Amino acid sequence: MNHSPLFYQAGTALPEVSHADGVRLWDAHGHEYLDGCAGAIACNLGHGRRDIRDAMLAQLDRVAFTYRTQFENAPAVALGRALVELTAGQLDKVFFVSSGSEAVESALKLARQYFVARGETQRRRFVSLRPSYHGSTLGALGVTGYRPLEAAFDALITASLKVAGPDFYRHGDADDASHVDRVLAETRQAIEAAGPESIVAFVLEPIGGASTGARVLGQRYLQGIRALCDEFGCLLILDEVLTGVGRTGDWFAYQHYAITPDLLATAKGLGAGYYPVGALLARTDIVDAVMAAGGFQHGHTYAGNPLACATGLAVIEAMQRENVLDNVAARGRELEAGLAVLQARFPWLGDVRGRGLLWGVELVADPDTKAPFPAEENRFARITALARAEGLLIYPRRTLDGVAGDHFLVAPPLTIGADDTAELLERLSRALVRFDREVAAPASA
Numbered sequence: 541m542n543h544s545p546l547f548y549q550a551g552t553a554l555p556e557v558s559h560a561d562g563v564r565l566w567d568a569h570g571h572e573y574l575d576g577c578a579g580a581i582a583c584n585l586g587h588g589r590r591d592i593r594d595a596m597l598a599q600l601d602r603v604a605f606t607y608r609t610q611f612e613n614a615p616a617v618a619l620g621r622a623l624v625e626l627t628a629g630q631l632d633k634v635f636f637v638s639s640g641s642e643a644v645e646s647a648l649k650l651a652r653q654y655f656v657a658r659g660e661t662q663r664r665r666f667v668s669l670r671p672s673y674h675g676s677t678l679g680a681l682g683v684t685g686y687r688p689l690e691a692a693f694d695a696l697i698t699a700s701l702k703v704a705g706p707d708f709y710r711h712g713d714a715d716d717a718s719h720v721d722r723v724l725a726e727t728r729q730a731i732e733a734a735g736p737e738s739i740v741a742f743v744l745e746p747i748g749g750a751s752t753g754a755r756v757l758g759q760r761y762l763q764g765i766r767a768l769c770d771e772f773g774c775l776l777i778l779d780e781v782l783t784g785v786g787r788t789g790d791w792f793a794y795q796h797y798a799i800t801p802d803l804l805a806t807a808k809g810l811g812a813g814y815y816p817v818g819a820l821l822a823r824t825d826i827v828d829a830v831m832a833a834g835g836f837q838h839g840h841t842y843a844g845n846p847l848a849c850a851t852g853l854a855v856i857e858a859m860q861r862e863n864v865l866d867n868v869a870a871r872g873r874e875l876e877a878g879l880a881v882l883q884a885r886f887p888w889l890g891d892v893r894g895r896g897l898l899w900g901v902e903l904v905a906d907p908d909t910k911a912p913f914p915a916e917e918n919r920f921a922r923i924t925a926l927a928r929a930e931g932l933l934i935y936p937r938r939t940l941d942g943v944a945g946d947h948f949l950v951a952p953p954l955t956i957g958a959d960d961t962a963e964l965l966e967r968l969s970r971a972l973v974r975f976d977r978e979v980a981a982p983a984s985a
């Protein structure tokens with residue numbers, strides 16, 4: 541009988557963590573876990589960092605909370621400057637929040653207010669991808685393309701126009717360029733049918749997160765979407781809540797693709813699990829237009845509090861000091877190579893995709909047709925349990941909307957070393973052997 545008042549864990553009996561250090565956590569029974577997914581792809585620097593703790597304590601000793609209309613907030617200004625520098629000044633205004641959902645929500649509202657300020661009030665609709673995940677608040681849910689989360693709220697949300705992004709695993713193959721061009725042409729048609737003058741912004745994750753299992757959209761597609769936004773006069777909002785702050789090997793994933801967004805939402809890795817902090821980054825002229833028209837009608841009490849911003853600043857400074865992006869590149873190559881070996885070994889391991897230290901692994905019932913396992917078999921939960929039994933945490937997702945199979949993310953802290961990367965792959969390999977034996981039951985067995 542579970543007496544916990546926490547209803548989000550109903551029915552499950554999870555062990556308590558006794559302590560954590562680097563890429564490892566230990567539960568109260570003494571079991572050790574290698575954190576192969578940085579919690580929820582958030583603990584980017586690993587656990588138990590003294591430098592982050594010290595920076596937080598120093599800020600706590602000064603002041604934990606000040607309100608933005610009452611005092612200048614030095615940590616917020618410093619973190620804002622640091623973030624702008626990470627975009628090489630391409631996005632030079634920052635609005636702080638406490639979560640990814642709030643960052644996306646803020647982007648949607650700032651974009652709409654921009655067009656209201658310009659007198660283009662007919663722009664009231666967003667375009668986004670299916671599948672996608674942009675957060676749990678009602679606005680962010682409106683642009684999210686993931687039926688299990690949307691269904692109960694259809695009557696409450698303003699749903700965006702949903703379009704399909706490229707899917708190189710199922711449709712690319714021989715000619716990726718023509719696949720992308722076809723997808724872009726379909727997107728153009730959908731926007732033209734809806735009325736381009738009604739669109740506020742296109743919202744997308746430059747590399748998918750949990751919803752798509754790290755689906756990579758690629759340069760041709762992203763540049764195509766940028767061009768469509770320019771042609772139709774709407775904004776491009778990138779959701780880098782998961783990919784931002786180093787996860788894919790550059791500070792932001794868009795920097796791989798020679799495009800610039802108009803607005804960018806980031807969160808998770810910015811606080812690196814030490815404290816909630818997220819940010820909306822924006823082009824100056826967008827912010828100026830909104831401010832000139834009376835200001836941004838939006839805000840949260842805890843947004844950009846000094847403790848949050850001191851934490852975010854300590855995270856970025858640690859990453860710069862330790863050249864963490866170089867480590868992401870080196871460990872990313874090792875992970876990619878190791879996952880390719882596993883893929884060659886297990887036919888039901890359909891696709892491995894990603895970049896940097898963000899890798900998605902998709903399971904399929906039939907490698908030839910790429911048909912997913914039936915949803916009711918909950919393979920995603922089984923593989924997660926087997927990995928856990930081998931002392932490895934991975935981040936799972938059930939098969940979705942008939943467009944992708946069960947999948948999981950491998951996305952360890954960005955500071956993981958070479959030995960631990962090898963250990964991660966070894967534990968994953970053992971879990972996959974058990975999955976193969978216990979549940980996949982291949983015809984040849």
Ligand code: PMP
Binds near residue numbers: 641674745781
């Ligand atoms: N956008 C993306 C791409 C995400 O991965 C997430 C979190 N998984 C969110 C938005 C929402 O962030 P949060 O859970 O911090 O509200």
